[in-house]
Amino acid sequence: MSGSRDVAIVGAGLSGCLLACFLSRRGYEVTVYERRPDPRAGKAERGRSINLALSERGLNALRRIGLAEEVMVDALPMRGRMIHPANHFQPPLAVRPKRGRRPIQVEKSSVEGKLDFQPYSVDGQRAINSISRGALNNALLDAAERAPGVQVVFDHRLVGLEPATGELTFETPQGKVQATAGTVLGADGAGSAVRGQLLAHDALTESLDFLDYGYKELSIPPAGGDFALDPGALHIWPRGTSMMIALPNPDRSFTCTLFWPNGGTRSFASLSSPAAIERHFAAHYPDLVPLAPNLVDDYQHNPVGLLGTVRCDPWHAHGRVGLIGDAAHAIVPFYGQGANCAFEDVVELDRCLDDTGGQWARALPLFHQRRRDDTAAIAEMALENFVEMRDKVASPAFRLGKRVEHALERALPGRYVSRYELVSFSNTPYAEVRRRVQWQHRAVGAAALVAGAGLAAVGLGLSGSLRSLVTPGSRRH
Ligand code: FAD
Missing domain, CATH: 3.30.9 (D-Amino Acid Oxidase; Chain A, domain 2)
Known part of the structure; x- marks a missing residue:
């Protein structure tokens, strides 16, 4: 069971389809179960078109399966x-x-x-790149269906799961259908039915x-x-x-x-x-x-x-069931990172399979351990960014702060990097972004004090004390 080759992914959304493509490359037999009918055949739901800001983390994942260029045509x-x-x-x-x-x-x-x-x-x-979530999902569905060993089944809504055995129950237009899989991965979004089933089996705790x-x-x-x-x-x-x-x-x-x-x-x-x-x-x-x-x-x-934040613990059960993307850690959309983060999850789970010789029972806990702090960090930053976008961006103080920040970035290239830049244009782990930005702010505050000057002066001519205080040390991927 632990190294099982048959995988059921619940949810053919953004992370589910991408994950199917990654697992196909590893030779798994994958069935993706989606509750909706095939979205490529019909019209988008009214008022739910959502265009996403796709940035470096999402693109990094798409590049790995050769899909970034195709997706960017419409961005x-x-x-x-x-x-x-x-x-x-x-x-x-x-x-x-x-x-x-x-x-x-x-x-x-x-x-x-x-x-x-x-x-x-x-x-x-x-x-950052504006892209329709529907178009992106359709491109990923096409890619998943092209991938060897992957089958996508529509009109299958998960309604039951036995985590210990991998037995799945779906509601379909023809009635209830049962299936079994060696490994079950819940990629079924913020209201995840897989997470709900794990909760019902006392396999995790959650807060919404x-x-x-x-x-x-x-x-x-x-x-x-x-x-x-x-x-x-x-x-x-x-x-x-x-x-x-x-x-x-x-x-x-x-x-x-x-x-x-x-x-x-x-x-x-x-x-x-x-x-x-x-x-x-x-x-x-x-x-x-x-x-x-x-x-x-x-x-x-x-x-x-x-809109809300989902937190649950752990993201896995019985060595055979796991959660990924919004199902594990949905966040508010104000940093434009939910999908980017879900794509980054897929890259990390793939790495965990590498590092455990494909043993799901070890890969799933390792994945949770490696991603827990990062996803908690972006959840917090997304909430903070709501306040910034809603209340601060129009204020003169905010605009001055941005100018000073850009002056610092020009004066200390690669050593002082803004939070937005680290989140949206790098693959630096989110938790490290948070730590680094806190350190940069402390360093700038201290330097301004040492120099006996205000931040504006720092922006005009950086003192030697600031150069020594802002240190490099970010892990870049
Ligand atoms: P989803 O994309 O939600 O996919 C889940 C899939 O599972 C769906 O296809 C669903 O039909 C299926 N499913 C659900 N239940 C079942 C079931 N019981 N059985 C079978 N299938 C099921 N992110 C960004 O990166 N940038 C942005 O700019 C951005 N803007 C956003 C703006 C708004 C208003 C919102 C709400 C979100 C935004 N996001 C953004 C977040 C992004 O949409 C999500 O983080 C992303 O879609 C998560 O992908 P996922 O695959 O985990 O879940």
């Missing part, structure tokens, strides 16, 4: 964030009167200032931390046949209690994702009529309104998705 590079600024004080705004005069009601525009482009990397050239926020997709169609916004950027409308982002699509449209609290007076539920929706967007996202003719329809009919 659009985004070299920075484009901030759509707002005035947080909504109209009408009462201005303090001069003595003896009546208060003046000023109709202050809710949006002021210019668009602000903030490059992701110091040279402005590195990009739902955010108070949900998300809803809106759309910006092409304007006069062209992109309505700059397609070379990830657009952000930071609004404090809410936030919207927009990513470009190859058909010259943009998919917007609005993040907003699930309940309360300012929440998705608070806009119940077309007039209320129009008023809200005119006040808070006025530059979106003329670009989004389907705004009211999208808002009323697209579902609100849940």
Whole structure:
């Protein structure tokens, strides 16, 4: 059983299909069971199109099976964030009167200032890539079906699992179906049925931390046949209690994702009529309104998705069942890393099979041990990035901080590297990114103190003390 050659993967999503390709190269017989019908035959679910930001970690995994180039044909590079600024004080705004005069009601525009482009990397050239999750999944499904020894079975929803024996029960349009596999890998996403079965068998513990926020997709169609916004950027409308982002699509449209609290007076539920929706967007996202003719329809009919962090322990049971990707460690989407991290999982599990001579009973615990800290680190960084995107990116202090950070990167190439760069443009383990960034911040703070100067001065001419304090030592892959 421990070195078994027949593997059942539950879930033909992003990680399940990629994993099937990797296992095929090792000579395994793989059956991938997917609850949905074949997505290549039908239309995407309304409001669930999701375009992903694919970055280095995901590309690194795709390169290993020769799929990166094919996938990148449909990707659009985004070299920075484009901030759509707002005035947080909504109209009408009462201005303090001069003595003896009546208060003046000023109709202050809710949006002021210019668009602000903030490059992701110091040279402005590195990009994350906007890609449709559906298109990426379809490319991976094609690759899995082409891979020797792999079979993909649709319309099979896992409803039962005996972890000790590998017996699986599926619901299909024809009724219940049973199967058995030497090894069972749960790649069935955040709401994983495999994880649920392990929980029911007391094989793991789990915690699900739902955010108070949900998300809803809106759309910006092409304007006069062209992109309505700059397609070379990830657009952000930071609004404090809410936030919207927009990513470009190859058909010259943009998919917007609005993040907003699930309940309360300012929440998705608070806009119940077309007039209320129009008023809200005119006040808070006025530059979106003329670009989004389907705004009211999208808002009323697209579902609100849940966001949360999944933690469970361990990710394996009985030496034959394992979890991977979102099934093991779903995270909130604010660092654009969920899929990238799931792809990185596949590379690491493959390495664990190498390091254990293909013994699943050793490879699965080793995989958990090696990935636990990294996935916990990106889960935390993703939550922190929500606050950054929602509240901070528009502030002058944040912009100054970014300029100082880029100045440091130019002055200390390879020695001072920003967190965004390490997460999105390198394969440095996430836990190491977190440690290194904390160290860099301490070093910069200490250097600024030693130099007796503020950070701005540090950005202009770096002192010798800073050079000695910021040390290299990052493990790059
Ligand atoms: P999934 O892709 O969810 O695949 C799971 C599969 O299992 C599905 O096909 C499902 O139908 C199937 N399944 C489920 N239950 C069963 C069952 N009982 N039986 C059989 N099959 C089953 N990540 C990024 O890297 N960059 C981004 O920019 C990004 N943006 C995001 C934006 C939003 C709004 C959201 C919600 C997520 C975003 N993500 C992003 C995260 C990314 O989508 C996920 O991390 C990624 O899809 C996880 O891949 P997976 O294979 O683990 O799970």
